[in-house]
Amino acid sequence: MAPEQIDPTSRLTGRVAVVTGASRGIGRAIALALARQGVKLCILGRDPSKLAETAIEVRRYAPATCFQIDLTVEKQLQPLLQYLQKEGGKLDILIHSAGIIHQSSLENARIEDLDAQYATNVRAPYRMTQQLLPSLTAASGQIVFINSSVGLKVTRPEVGQYSATKHALRAVADSLREEVNRKGIRVLTVNLGRTASEMQEAVHRQEGRTYDPTKLLQPEDVASVIVHSLSLPPTAEVTDVSIRPMIRT
Ligand SMILES: NC(=O)c1ccc[n+]([C@@H]2O[C@H](COP(=O)([O-])OP(=O)(O)OC[C@H]3O[C@@H](n4cnc5c(N)ncnc54)[C@H](OP(=O)(O)O)[C@@H]3O)[C@@H](O)[C@H]2O)c1
Numbered sequence: 477m478a479p480e481q482i483d484p485t486s487r488l489t490g491r492v493a494v495v496t497g498a499s500r501g502i503g504r505a506i507a508l509a510l511a512r513q514g515v516k517l518c519i520l521g522r523d524p525s526k527l528a529e530t531a532i533e534v535r536r537y538a539p540a541t542c543f544q545i546d547l548t549v550e551k552q553l554q555p556l557l558q559y560l561q562k563e564g565g566k567l568d569i570l571i572h573s574a575g576i577i578h579q580s581s582l583e584n585a586r587i588e589d590l591d592a593q594y595a596t597n598v599r600a601p602y603r604m605t606q607q608l609l610p611s612l613t614a615a616s617g618q619i620v621f622i623n624s625s626v627g628l629k630v631t632r633p634e635v636g637q638y639s640a641t642k643h644a645l646r647a648v649a650d651s652l653r654e655e656v657n658r659k660g661i662r663v664l665t666v667n668l669g670r671t672a673s674e675m676q677e678a679v680h681r682q683e684g685r686t687y688d689p690t691k692l693l694q695p696e697d698v699a700s701v702i703v704h705s706l707s708l709p710p711t712a713e714v715t716d717v718s719i720r721p722m723i724r725t
Contacts, residue, residue, distance in 0.1 A: 492515070494571065497622075507530055507534055510699075521545070553604060557607060567615055568615045571702070572619070581633065585636070618663075621649045622668065623667045624667060649665045664717065665717075691721065697719065
């Protein structure tokens with residue numbers, strides 16, 4: 477795709493973004509949508525072949541650098557931190573999309589699953605934000621936390637562990653916003669209903685439901701709301717957005 481297909485009116489062109497969970501699903505769609513605005517991307521994930529697939533798509537529009545990182549292993553962030561320093565030490569956009577879910581009743585749940593979800597869904601974005609804050613401050617940047625409708629209110633069983641981590645993530649985002657707004661940094665939480673992705677396919681399988689991705693929220697819908705929010709002038713901050721599928725099954 478020729479670069480002239482980048483949105484010529486975009487406020488985001490030339491910005492630098494880090495997107496976690498970019499190897500698939502919602503993170504990949506966000507990376508691609510940002511690339512279409514001319515944003516230079518650092519795309520993160522564990523699966524190198526899936527990351528490479530995202531990179532091929534993204535590079536039709538904008539430069540992309542892949543970082544094969546397990547976010548639960550703190551020292552693996554080093555190459556990203558060094559890369560950003562080398563590029564001038566500024567980061568305009570940080571998107572936390574990586575996440576995992578384990579569903580089970582409290583009675584039957586494995587405590588290791590709670591620990592794993594805490595490590596991926598709370599500790600990793602917390603620590604990563606902490607380490608990237610100087611670069612975000614230098615750019616008066618924006619941070620997006622991909623959260624869930626069950627991070628707001630729980631209306632179904634067997635999501636206690638996952639939902640607890642997403643409630644925690646919202647608390648992290650809300651506190652952070654109060655701390656960094658004065659530095660010119662904006663913080664957005666995006667609460668999603670069921671969105672077509674491998675994660676949601678697995679959730680359907682586990683719940684014994686038929687998976688029809690066409691009836692769900694699309695990753696591209698989510699990406700489009702995020703691009704719009706990030707594109708607002710610095711006089712405005714979107715703090716929380718809830719998006720759900722139009723069809724409820
Ligand atoms: N899909 C939904 O219905 C839905 C609803 C509400 C909220 N969400 C939230 O939306 C976000 C994205 O979900 P999705 O549906 O796109 O899920 P997905 O298709 O399962 O993708 C998850 C992404 O997270 C990455 N990831 C997981 N653990 C990681 C780790 N330890 N280190 C690095 N990367 C890791 C995966 O990378 P690798 O595969 O390369 O490891 C993958 O790119 C999550 O935070 C999820 O909780 C999803």
